[in-house]
Amino acid sequence: MTDTPIRRIAALGSSYAAGPGIEPVADRRANRSARNYPHLLAERLGAELTDLTVSGATTDTITTTPQRVLLHTFAPQVAGLPEDADLVTITAGGNDLGYIGSMVRLGVAGRCSSRALTRPLGTVLQRKGVPRPSQADVDRAAAGLARVVEETRRRAAHARVLLVGYLTVVGPDTRDSRATPFDAATLDDFRRLGDQVADVFTRAATRSGAELVAMRQRSREHGLGSLEPWVTGLPERLRPSSVAGAFHPNGAGMSAVADAIAEHL
Template sequence: MKAIWLPGMLSLLLGGCAASGSESGRALPPKARFASLGSSFAAGAGIGPLQAGTPERCSRTTNNYATLLAARLDLNLVDASCGGATSEHVLRGWSELPPQIDALDRETRLVTITVGGNDLGYVGWLFASSCRLGVAAFPGPCRPAAEPTDADYARLDRNLRAIAQQVRVRAPQARLVFVQYVTLLSDTACGLETVTPADAAVARRIAQRLASVTDGAARASGADVLDADRLSRSHTPCSPEPWSNGLSPGYNRTQGAPWHPNAAGHAAIARELASLLQARPALNRK
């Protein structure tokens, strides 16, 4: 089962499970241990100063949604998110980096995760399209990109379910929240979203299936979902109040990483997470 959080309301999809009575059903106490896992969409690439001690490749910033949420709710954050990470890196590590799941322990009370886009080459597809259109931000040759296969989606589904299972084993008191990827493309692309119509259609399909796989894994594991994709549909790069950056010939990298959430997007996710966590302490656990 899961919770879908929309502005101003909480729609609960309830199954037939009885209340577990676990610690995760209580409100988070001050200084509770909180672990953030995932890719650059969790790490906050390019939106502020780097966190002290962050590995160079990870680009964890002090303005990412986990840091803002921890400050808002007075939580002790362990941020293991990393730019470029896949679900495999959460489970099994990445070169010199340990598995992100190792950030959890039995005292952990909250786990958030945004991962899966790199498994599917989601942002890579958008970068490749922008590059083929001659966007000046790319100094070298364009890198090829392939549309993900059914096998890629199936592998991601297995990994997300395995991550949820590991959270339950390693942090039995923790509440798990999957945070969806923000919507990056409007229905009709503008000059701030430099992609071809055909490539935009593929990117939208990837985003939709990524969200569906994430929903399914969360539902199967009894986790919550913050529907950042739905929340951000009116906040694409073409909107008056964008929560993400597109890529155009005049792109300014001081705004953050292209084709990623911007500072406003991370702030919005932190606010919605706080509302979700405070509106109802936890869903019933399976």
């Protein structure tokens, strides 16, 4: 643990930091849990927390563009950063590449395709397939994440800044199932896309000089289908409230991320 006291933490990011589907809910409009990793970390360190995370955020909505969610608009997250923050955590960039959103879409498509009544909807949802970002797309996402770091340093000059990566979703044990209705080729495509998201963090850390808490390799044996998954699969009943948390960290996953950050500190 760091010798310098951490009295105030701020958290920026998308759903992988916000924690949709994990009770209790801290902010329903932001799809933000009161037991996400920023809350768990602040509790462990005895620090005050400013949690600015919003599910669906991109690097742009964190830095410059207001984020519209239903009837509410969130200002760019950095606008809420406290100047006296000692530590700022950042988890974002996956939405810039369409990572988890496409997994939810294709998961619902796979489930719909298994029934004659909903098969036409499944066919429509499957048309786009898994995103295939180019190297230029990865570079742009990394540049966006590096801008988040730069803007964080501008507003909270004395804060230690940590980039916190995404947990593995499709791991070596993930197979076609009700919770993960993907064929082998689609699973491989999502593994590739997960690697690209991890590369975004590596590149952003190199570009910005921020510290990196890399979670992909650390969580490799805890993907869907493993004995102890740190993420959720597609729920049995497809309701908007439950689907929002699909393919996201569960309580154990958030605890593992908080543990990794504490170990890093």
